[in-house]
Amino acid sequence: MKKSKDEIITYDDLVRKWNDEKKQMIEQTSEDRIYRWNPDGMYNIYENTGKAITDNNPYVNLVDIEEFDLIIENEPYPVAPPPMNKGKNKEKSKSAKFFGLMHKEITGDSMYYIKDQRISMERIENEAKGINIPKPAKEKEKDLLKVKKEIFEYAKSLGFASVGVTKVDRRYVSMGVDDEIIFDTIILLGYEMPKDVMKHYPNPKGELGAFGAYTGCARNVHKVADFIRTKGYDCRARGWDGSIKYSPHAVNAGLGNYSTYGVCVTPEAGTRLKYCSILIDAELPLDKPKDFNIEEFCSRCRMCQKSCPSNSIPKEEKKYKGSIKRQTRFSTCLELMTTQKECLKCVRVCPFSMIGYEQCMESLPQYYMYNLERDELDKGFLLSKKEGEHNE
Ligand code: SF4
Ligand code: SF4
Structure with missing residues (x-):
């Protein structure tokens, strides 16, 4: 035909x-x-x-x-x-x-x-x-x-x-x-x-x-x-x-x-x-914000920012009139998301997404113990703990 x-x-x-x-x-x-x-x-x-x-x-x-x-x-x-x-x-x-x-x-x-x-x-x-x-x-x-x-x-x-x-x-x-x-x-x-x-x-x-x-x-x-x-x-x-x-x-x-x-x-x-x-249309009991200590972990990780192929995630947060912002740069991310069959590297490298919350929190004290610089994560410190579970 x-x-x-x-x-x-x-x-x-x-x-x-x-x-x-x-x-x-x-x-x-x-x-x-x-x-x-x-x-x-x-x-x-x-x-x-x-x-x-x-x-x-x-x-x-x-x-x-x-x-x-x-x-x-x-x-x-x-x-x-x-x-x-x-x-x-x-x-x-x-x-x-x-x-x-x-x-x-x-x-x-x-x-x-x-x-x-x-x-x-x-x-x-x-x-x-x-x-x-x-x-x-x-x-x-x-x-x-x-x-x-x-x-x-x-x-x-x-x-x-x-x-x-x-x-x-x-x-x-x-x-x-x-x-x-x-x-x-x-x-x-x-x-x-x-x-x-x-x-x-x-x-x-x-x-x-x-x-x-x-x-x-x-x-x-x-x-x-x-x-x-x-x-x-x-x-x-x-x-x-x-x-x-x-x-x-x-x-x-x-x-x-x-x-x-x-x-x-x-x-x-x-x-x-x-x-x-x-x-x-119902006054359901509300849930409250909780501190999961995730922002502390993020401050020592930044793997998403480091691994983004299009540099769409800013390295530093932006201080703007009293608030702190982080915002993924849409235009450059779009390039990768739509031509690379769902880039999503920022999600794929995130320890919380791939390894799990418990393991992340267990590893957090080690950053303090060894006084690791944040860039140490680039060398795979955290991911090496779960070798074989992650393909990135
Ligand atoms: S990869 Fe995940 S844990 Fe690491 S900085 Fe980004 S959002 Fe936070
Ligand atoms: S989807 Fe890809 S290009 Fe977009 S922010 Fe995430 S890692 Fe960067």
């Missing part, structure tokens, strides 16, 4: 096209916007002028950051390029095809990511607009501690490794999205990128790390939301589009502490997590 024109486009062709697109995107960088892909491979733009958008402000619980200038100042996010082809759908399908081929190379299924994302995101977008929301059961279960426990157990049975409850911090909600955030209590749901997948670079055949975890979120977030409704409470599922910054919320919910590269490190899975969430 004769192949259609679309089928004979190669992955390398798409990488080349994608690089051209990225160049355009970066050239159009603006200081007050973030963008995220949507399931069609196009971009949603979130205007953030006047808002605090950093994934890593360790003092978020201690100071009133409203007083700060709350604009992304470090590495602004690119703006979507103008259409290169005429016609809306042509442009949409081009980026989607890029991911499709990348995923086909790894999983054999070009729709691996897109099909689940599309269904789930459509439902999320509808719910945000108040469309097609399933009705909660008539009777409310009164014992909210029990309700919370049951939600957590159910979410964990679906594969969410980290679950926590906190209040929405609207300083970390993008402008233009506030109206969709109709409840103040948020359940954070972290889906794990499997350790076995992360041990291999590039990804082993059949498996995706980040995109696999996003797919896990897409497949399961509505199941948890529907479960909540059986308890008599209204709720709205939220996705992974960046409109709510999840790292500060995850830290506030006691799931972990900030990492060197700005995401939340959890004791259960390190940085191998992608988050989605559910806004719930």
Whole structure:
């Protein structure tokens, strides 16, 4: 059978096209916007002028950051390029095809990511607009501690490794999205990128790390939301589009502490997590921030920063108007993430992600004992303790 024109486009062709697109995107960088892909491979733009958008402000619980200038100042996010082809759908399908081929190379299924994302995101977008929301059961279960426990157990049975409850911090909600955030209590749901997948670079055949975890979120977030409704409470599922910054919320919910590269490190899975969430109309008992001593460990590690092939993780934190920030440089990271079949080296080298919290904490006193310089970690001090368990 004769192949259609679309089928004979190669992955390398798409990488080349994608690089051209990225160049355009970066050239159009603006200081007050973030963008995220949507399931069609196009971009949603979130205007953030006047808002605090950093994934890593360790003092978020201690100071009133409203007083700060709350604009992304470090590495602004690119703006979507103008259409290169005429016609809306042509442009949409081009980026989607890029991911499709990348995923086909790894999983054999070009729709691996897109099909689940599309269904789930459509439902999320509808719910945000108040469309097609399933009705909660008539009777409310009164014992909210029990309700919370049951939600957590159910979410964990679906594969969410980290679950926590906190209040929405609207300083970390993008402008233009506030109206969709109709409840103040948020359940954070972290889906794990499997350790076995992360041990291999590039990804082993059949498996995706980040995109696999996003797919896990897409497949399961509505199941948890529907479960909540059986308890008599209204709720709205939220996705992974960046409109709510999840790292500060995850830290506030006691799931972990900030990492060197700005995401939340959890004791259960390190940085191998992608988050989605559910806004719930119930005063569930809140979880509290906890000190896991992770920032102390990070200060002596910095392996993610040292191993990042595109130098996207800044060596020093940035002091900015009273807060300390670490922010991964988006534009250079994007290059690697999209052309190297999920770089994720920062996750793959993280001892919390690959070796585990207990072992990390056991090794911490040895830094003091030998008064090791931080650069000693470059020589594999920590990883040599678990030789054979890590392929990097
Ligand atoms: S690699 Fe090291 S510095 Fe980076 S997040 Fe993990 S523990 Fe922290
Ligand atoms: S994904 Fe790769 S390029 Fe991006 S920050 Fe992590 S190590 Fe650096």
